[in-house]
Amino acid sequence: MSKIYYYTTETRDENMKVTPEILDAIDRASDYYGNITLLAQNLGIAHSTILFWRSGKTTNISGKLWMEKIHQGLKPFMPGGIHYKEIESLNPAKYMVREERAAYGMPPEPQPVSSVVVTAFEKFAEFDPLVESPVSFAKKNPYASGTTGFACKLKDEYFALAMDESVKSVFPMGTTFLIAWGEYPQDCGIVAAKLRDSGQIVIAHFQKQDAQIKLAVLGTKKVYEWPAKENSLNLVWVYPVHEIRINLSENRWIDNRLVPLEEKQAAPCCG
Incomplete structure (x- = not known):
């Protein structure tokens, strides 16, 4: 029943x-x-x-x-x-x-979400989780068109971060990361996190073993580690990354950035 x-x-x-x-x-x-x-x-x-x-x-x-x-x-x-x-x-x-x-008291059927709001890493460094939600902040500080789509199922609580020059990464500028606000990071999953000491935002592998937290930054050898009980001393916030989107159907990957096809390049895309 x-x-x-x-x-x-x-x-x-x-x-x-x-x-x-x-x-x-x-x-x-x-x-x-x-x-x-x-x-x-x-x-x-x-x-x-x-x-x-x-x-x-x-x-x-x-x-x-x-x-x-x-x-x-x-x-x-x-x-x-x-x-x-x-x-x-x-x-x-x-x-x-x-x-x-x-x-009849039943939860309403959620409406399908086709896109999420997107903001840039550099701007999101100003976000304060004690003041507002990240979705609200992203809506007030949009990147490019302000929204973007992803392949996986989207929720109203999700938002996206767009890679910019404020973050050193293996991903090209313009790469978008689907962030799941309100969900727990999963062991061995990918997360976006803001480090409290440096204020830096990183994309990293998340590990939680034996009451220890470890963040291994993607594309680097940098690893941060601390006891789980000291999360608030080391992190301002941390959210799971559900999808990473590099749109090569509408862009070319040139000089570590995504360049729209309609933009003319003075230099060839490959050597």
């Missing part, structure tokens, strides 16, 4: 259980903001409150606190971008979002 899900966004009168989904969202949000203290500041609650939830000392969240502070803050980090639970454990009349009751 298939399961039916309802949104849990109206719980002022009853306590919310601290579910595994909520704990997972707290971990995701903590990684995103840097640490538990910064997450607590963003939510407007004491960091000890979050520690009690994570340790199991407190197993419930008051409905009022959930509605007024927690839900919106954790919403981007919940499964599917919004928190929902099985109908068996809920009273549907209490938990459906008002404007969606005509849709």
Whole structure:
């Protein structure tokens, strides 16, 4: 029998259980903001409150606190971008979002996303994750046409970074990287990350083994390594890279940059 899900966004009168989904969202949000203290500041609650939830000392969240502070803050980090639970454990009349009751409380079908916003590496170095989302920042600071497409399935939370002269790389200028905001880096995956000490943005292999984090920058022998518990001391942000696009159907790779076909070159493209 298939399961039916309802949104849990109206719980002022009853306590919310601290579910595994909520704990997972707290971990995701903590990684995103840097640490538990910064997450607590963003939510407007004491960091000890979050520690009690994570340790199991407190197993419930008051409905009022959930509605007024927690839900919106954790919403981007919940499964599917919004928190929902099985109908068996809920009273549907209490938990459906008002404007969606005509849709029987079911999550709306997401509209296909054909392109994502794109910004340049140099501009994105100014991005502050404590102030706004990277997608919002990219929309305000577009690169070239402002959007780009990719082969894989896209989501509203994704954005792209375009390679420019601010980053030394094996990839030509104009290469675009599909960045998955709100998702965890996977062991042995590719990530985009901003180093806290230097402020440099790197594209690197990500490894997490024995509570150690290692970033091996692509195309170089440079490796950064530290204990996982010191992530916030070493990284400003880190996001998975889902796709790297070098469009050779509309460009030529000349002098380590992508040159549109319509541009005339004074020099030949090969020696």
